Amino acid sequence: MTKLVLYPGKAALADWRAIHQGARASLDPACMPAVAASAAAVEAIVARHDPAYGINTGFGKLASVKIGDADLETLQRNIVLSHAAGVGDPMPVPVVRLMLALKLASLAQGASGVRPATVALLEEMLARDVMPVIPCQGSVGASGDLAPLAHMAAAMLGVGEVIVEGERRPAAEVIAPVTLGAKEGLALLNGTQFSTAYALAGLFEAERLFRAALVTGALSTEAAKGSDTPFDPRIHALRGHRGQIEVAEALRGLMAGSAIRASHAIDDERVQDPYCLRCQPQVMGACLDLLRNAAATLEIEANGVTDNPLIFAETGEALSGGNFHAEPVAFAADTIALAICETGSLAERRVAMLVDPALSGLPAFLTPRPGLNSGFMIPQVTAAALVSENKQRAYPASVDSIPTSANQEDHVSMAGHGARRLLAMADNLANVLGIEYLAAAQGCDFHAPLASSEPLEAARALLRGRVPHLEDDRYFAPDMAEATALVRGPLTQGLALPGVAR
Incomplete structure (x- = not known):
């Protein structure tokens, strides 16, 4: 099985082609300090109680609603579950694999406020070829590919289904679920990785x-x-x-x-x-x-x-x-x-x-x-x-x-x-x-x-x-x-x- 190392921000088209064809991708470890620094910056924002969109506020039209510290984890879980509203046939596994790799490379650039443990879970799913079952319809290609990426994130919470070795199984049986911290749910389901993977x-x-x-x-x-x-x-x-x-x-x-x-x-x-x-x-x-x-x-x-x-x-x-x-x-x-x-x-x-x-x-x-x-x-x-x-x-x-x-x-x-x-x-x-x-x-x-x-x-x-x-x-x-x-x-x-x- 082909393996390759992803260098966030520097991957070649040939790398994405190889992942689409089945190569297993892992991250360049050198990116992790930037990931940790980004997560620490989010923690500091929360500690200062500075209003920051999607970190301690509602989303979209509800951005003016302030969320208290005790509810920040619930906020991130809620956005994943509420946005997992896709319909249609499941995405082909090669495209899902490509979408996960694209999201991994994006988060690993240290500009998304996601903790290293959450990045590691996504990397593990790619390494084990654990692919979420993701309905292919529901994105309008702005404010991110929200519905399909939410289905991806839901699997990381142990919700929904995944495909492992060609078998469709409940995500909770395969993945040790993560508890999302401030900003993490939004970071996972916001972005263009669904559209880019299909393109x-x-x-x-x-x-x-x-x-x-x-x-x-x-x-x-x-x-x-x-x-x-x-x-x-x-x-x-x-x-x-x-x-x-x-x-x-x-x-x-x-x-x-x-x-x-x-x-x-x-x-x-x-x-x-x-x-x-x-x-x-x-x-x-x-x-x-x-x-x-x-x-x-x-x-x-x-x-x-x-x-x-x-x-x-x-x-x-x-x-x-x-x-x-x-x-x-x-x-x-x-x-x-x-x-x-x-x-x-x-x-x-x-x-x-x-x-x-x-x-x-x-x-x-x-x-x-x-x-x-x-x-x-x-x-x-x-x-x-x-x-x-x-x-x-x-x-x-x-x-x-x-x-x-x-x-x-x-x-x-x-x-x-x-x-x-x-x-x-x-x-x-x-x-x-x-x-x-x-x-x-x-x-x-x-x-x-x-x-x-x-x-x-x-x-x-x-x-x-x-x-x-x-x-x-x-x-x-x-x-x-x-x-x-x-x-x-x-x-x-x-x-x-x-x-x-x-």
């Missing part, structure tokens, strides 16, 4: 599928005997976009040495290919640039401190602000959604082009005996349906705000569901690319004995090891499932393809 998970999936789409797109270009002239580096240098330049380079590399490509130059009278082939560098390059911009934002966010108020131990101050507002995450999630949507949209157009003999020059619907057989007719319809779903989901979540908490929280980011939708969109994209993989390989089969390039022939052989050429109609769904599984991983292994690369 990072969506980014990782989008990047993986982006790379797969370069391979399926190149294979479709081969199936249609498309030209690689549009990928000439001189064209893209004149425009200057980094993503576009790198995508064109990748497509040239994928198609280099293809006999199918060489035959196009000899016997094809077409002057220009459809945009779905010719404009791959422009569209996919723009998607890559979006993913990189989102990655930069999320890396900063993952290393930030986003609860409220923030404790400055050197001066003993508790400063109220708005770092919990997840607008940066919402914008990043929206741009990832655009990239996912457009990657699938372009791929579906390539499938539609391949099944149309007037455009592709291939047998209708990619079947040797059209009419008796429907071939790839309905897989293309399925791809169209999935792309349409993603178009509807790609509407920016960040432009939709609903005031909450009696208008105290009068503008919210909606980062929670903006980020949460990304995994469903990525699932749709994976299936679209699986369909394109099947269709492109089928199209290339018709060009035998001409072969494609070495990497594309390897991609075709990988598929043919699981899915035979379609001669006559058969039960299609298992073929699509096999192709989609290859798209999610093995298809791009060993290939030098551009990505987020952070």
Whole structure:
């Protein structure tokens, strides 16, 4: 099992990716003095009886209500239990793990007033892979991801359920519950870690599928005997976009040495290919640039401190602000959604082009005996349906705000569901690319004995090891499932393809 050390405020994107994939994270011990100093600053505020939001006052619209010393522990427990009001399906365990690690790294920067023992409990949960059962709906992405983070904190109190080794159990049977001190409940459930975890998970999936789409797109270009002239580096240098330049380079590399490509130059009278082939560098390059911009934002966010108020131990101050507002995450999630949507949209157009003999020059619907057989007719319809779903989901979540908490929280980011939708969109994209993989390989089969390039022939052989050429109609769904599984991983292994690369 992979283990890594988290350096709060300095973690790389690769660290968060590894945690999402199952790595166990522990804290750099050097951060603990700052944690202790922050907790001591909160104790001093309580001792002075200075009014400080969320430490000895109520919350939100009730911030003017002063809370006596005897009730401070109850105040923190109450905020956790009252805010644990999420609904919907449980979060996927990998995303929960990422959320806990993000919260741990945030608290460990010593600006949240949380005691070392509370930080240690969160670290222990990660080390033992004890994951709270957290409903995925209920956050508006401002004043923190309150409901989901409250469910996380409730597990630390021994309330609710956790998942251990795949088994769902009462939290009280697994966790030695903590009694929260002043500020601790608020610190645990305030912040953007739910939204950021989902956005990072969506980014990782989008990047993986982006790379797969370069391979399926190149294979479709081969199936249609498309030209690689549009990928000439001189064209893209004149425009200057980094993503576009790198995508064109990748497509040239994928198609280099293809006999199918060489035959196009000899016997094809077409002057220009459809945009779905010719404009791959422009569209996919723009998607890559979006993913990189989102990655930069999320890396900063993952290393930030986003609860409220923030404790400055050197001066003993508790400063109220708005770092919990997840607008940066919402914008990043929206741009990832655009990239996912457009990657699938372009791929579906390539499938539609391949099944149309007037455009592709291939047998209708990619079947040797059209009419008796429907071939790839309905897989293309399925791809169209999935792309349409993603178009509807790609509407920016960040432009939709609903005031909450009696208008105290009068503008919210909606980062929670903006980020949460990304995994469903990525699932749709994976299936679209699986369909394109099947269709492109089928199209290339018709060009035998001409072969494609070495990497594309390897991609075709990988598929043919699981899915035979379609001669006559058969039960299609298992073929699509096999192709989609290859798209999610093995298809791009060993290939030098551009990505987020952070």
